[in-house]
Amino acid sequence: MRYLKIEQARLIDPSLQLDTVTDVYVAEGRIKAIGRKPESGVIEQSIDGRGQWLVPGFVDLGAHLAEPGFAQKGAIASETYAACSSGFTHVCALPDTKPVVDNSAIVQQILEKAQQACFAHVLPLGALTPDLAGEQIASMASLQDAGCVALSNARQPFKSSYVLRRVLEYAATYDLLVFLTPDDVSLSAGGSMHEGPVATRMGIPGIPRTAETIALAQMLLLVEQTGVRAHISQISCGRSLVMLRQAREAGMRITADTPLANLIYTDESVIGYNSLYKVLPPLRTEVDRQALLAAVNAGELAISSNHRPHDVAAKKTTFIDAQPGMSMFDGFLPLALQLVEKGELTEAAFITAVCSKPAAVLGFEHGLQEGQLFNAALIDPNQERCFRRSHLLSQGRNSPVAGLTLKGAATAVFVDGRKVI
Amino acid sequence: MSLPDIEQVFTELADNLKTYLKEQGIDDPLLVGIRTGGVWVAERIQQALNINEAGSLDISFYRDDFTRKGLHPQVQGSDLPDSVEDRHILLVDDVIMSGRTIRAAMNELFDYGRPASITLVCLLDIGRRELPIQPDLCGATLILSSDELIKLSGPQPLSISLA
């Protein structure tokens, strides 16, 4: 047996109550031993983990990989590589590509590209309705067979409550997991940012919180009625958290995530009409941000990347005309670590929110345990990195860390035991 | 160099102007002072010679150095009767140097109408002409060295100092 040894790293896996400095031995893609030297075998490679964290690989519940269809914005290869650089080993790919992921051929295409690239695992999310039009039921069973881990509406509306009900019922037939992003289009249409004092000053049509909460109410009630397994994607406001808590208290099994950007930025970032901060869901107020942070710290909420790369032209125009989205993978780790350093997130809550919680949503085993597949990241929280515009790993030209120097880097990332970074 | 007594220079200038107007047969001149120094001198002339009508000219919009210097922050505007058609104008400035201010003033006056005549009256001539423009009546001529500038204070009393 030939081992990879990671020496004296601080192993952190809150799901196993693990936080200790020790050695890890990896072979055949799996963790063979933690804290004790295996009886036989030779150490082929040794990595010095002193002063660094070894955490389970991050699992992203929703990213736009721009392939197929948006070659000028990104590709599976570049985007998964960028994801790995921030410690991700698993990325759920949103279905709003061109064409939409509503048939098995496209799923196969995506999985092939991911395999060729050989970086993070790509977990395709299929579309709940053909072309994400919100009118009919997609071929859910085929999508599942082709490899979709869940089905999503990718923020697109359903024609009516009736259609949503039938879609959820059908998904429940196959015990499929559905990812629902709440957005009431009649309230959010025309809006470019959070509806509030900042939008009023800037004269920008806003998206009120009710655009999210009303759609969320509809979704929660229909999830309850149909009994489908559901996860709520991309929550942005405190009110939604209250509704989710109430649903859980009433016995519903429902999970949710919030994008990292909504834990860091608020609508004030838009001042000056900086189109970089035009995102969906919109960045809301400090009150919402604090509520989301508290929920993550309380273990109620997972964190997703909401990564969406764009080309220069998509953002280099008026705020209202700009396409929404932020390229999050390059800077995800240092930005998140800033929250930890400032005391806004605890270490344990952060790691839980990006590792065990998302893995639990998707239903796969993930953690630092003997026998487990080795999907992990070795992180130096103090290593400084300068994010030069010309050297960003994502093809997206809309990264909030471009030109900045930040602390926190993944010095090694392992996908199924293979060293990718 | 010694500076002349400005009040005395002014008195002589006013006397010469009185004589000039009589000789030219001008009995109802329009006194126009160029902001800001010329306005003070014009006010004093108006008092001394009992002239009926006086106005002021702000040449900010007619300067030839907008490209170099931009607009002066304190534009006050000109104050003239609607038409200067057929009027005998006494154009007054405190100091004449390059001649560009006078050129701008005359261009502006002609946008108000066609005067019968313009007589240029300056309190001081410090030379350094860049255009072929000369005062018809002048109080005193001063030769300054290249780095010296004159500063006029007023309106009562008028005095000069080197800046």
Next chain:
Amino acid sequence: MTTNPNNVQLTADGRLKHFLTTEGLSKALLTEILDTADSFISTQERAIKKVPLLRGKTVVNLFFENSTRTRSTFELAAKRLSADILNLDIARSATSKGETLMDTLWNLEAMYSDVFVVRHADSGAAHFIAEQVTPHVAIINAGDGRHAHPTQAMLDMLTIRRHKGSIEGKVVAVVGDILHSRVARSQIYALNTLGAAEVRVIGPRTLLPRDIGGLGCKVFYKLEDGLKDCDVVIMLRLQQERMQDALLPAGSEFYKQYGLTVDRLKLAKPDAIVMHPGPINRGIEIESTVADGAQSVILNQVSYGIAVRMAVMAMAMSGQQQERNERAQMEL
């Protein structure tokens, strides 16, 4: 706000180099605009209305949104400064063929212009253009989305100053569709900076943004309450489309509740003036008798508009020139 909008529109020593918004400009600077405009009014009243100030300069009217009246006053203002003027109706040309905003701008820069007067349907458009365009071009915002219409606000300030002596201590009411109004926002900032005692906004809830009070005004839903003892009443135009967007009932209810009639005007001070940015909708927001009445200064607003636009173009060009000279100096 944490980011000062003036980082874009002012030079290092506080001179205007673009005119994008009244927000954040000092009282001194706003007063300078009014004073400069005043001196241009006197040139407008004489036989030869031109001054040679911008001779040889090119002003481009870049209207992404149609507006004959605003465009023609800017055109007239440019001509009276002796500038050359180019009118570009982008609404009907290149960008409708799919050319991006940036490409339109780059093509225009190649034509060596000095001033762009920009009107655009997107809030923040003038700001964006000012940040993207080459350093020596002055951008004048002729209205961007719902955000700002600074030249209109300044001509309104000039009107108040000329008819009421000063803005200091006055109670000013702005009535109508504040939600969609860029003029109202610019007016509120200018009025507060110039010392108005109270700025009031009056309209139905559907036309008043919830956070508008934060800009520095008092909100009234009843016209009678808001008009009491006002020195100035500014009526905003109500677009008919609002009655189809589920913002107002159709028919005459708006006029019944918010129309400025002779009787309602009596609630304001007896010497109050009535203003309107135009074009007026007789019988919708204002009674004809009031629009044509002794207290109305609506027509004067139009003539002051040319003087104000001459003033901001001259000042912005002047600021650009200063910066250009400084840059040239530094390169020596």
